[in-house]
Amino acid sequence: MVDIAIEVTDRKGRVSQFTGTEGLTLMEALKNQGLPVAATCGGAKSCATCHVYIGEGSAPVGLPDEDEVDLLSESDHYRERVSRLSCQIVLLPALAGLHVELAPQD
Template sequence: MTKGAHIMTRVTFISADGERRQEVDGPAGSILLEVAQAAGQPLEGTCEGQMACSTCHVIVDAADFARLPRASEDEEDMLDLAAAATRTSRLSCQIVLDPALDSLTVRIPGEFNNMQGM
């Protein structure tokens, strides 16, 4: 790798119905929500990453979940409000891509609740 080259992290998005897969390379240090939105994934991110909603909720593949840093208490509180949350749910605005997360797989939930302003 040449000096100054951008390190990319591959992410696979799976649609809510499990039918469509999209592989995307995001630069290390980028936020998963931004990479997903740039790829046209249906993640709203209403609060723009301020952890005031759960509209960027994703379900991380069980095999990949342990590679993520632990969710903060604030993130876990927001996930408690997310529709269809699972034990491997995370807010994509809180996942920073790095080489250790290469080949991360996430599923886009079929529904979400916007708890902002409630």
């Protein structure tokens, strides 16, 4: 297992770096760091409390599926092409250097 370097901006604008273990979801890695990601559905793609913004120029995380877009677009804080559910992003070596920002809570 490889540790993936991640940079995160929290809701107060504080930036921190940490590593997440390959195979974890980004949501799990953020929670392991003690960051305030509620993830109330536990990764079942039904709560959107794990909403993040993918940083510009960041590693490619792929596109959300239709269900994810439907859920995210109900949020007042949805940003097209930038919003993702962190529980739907699996950490892989190709994501090293990923930068995410915690979206405001609805």
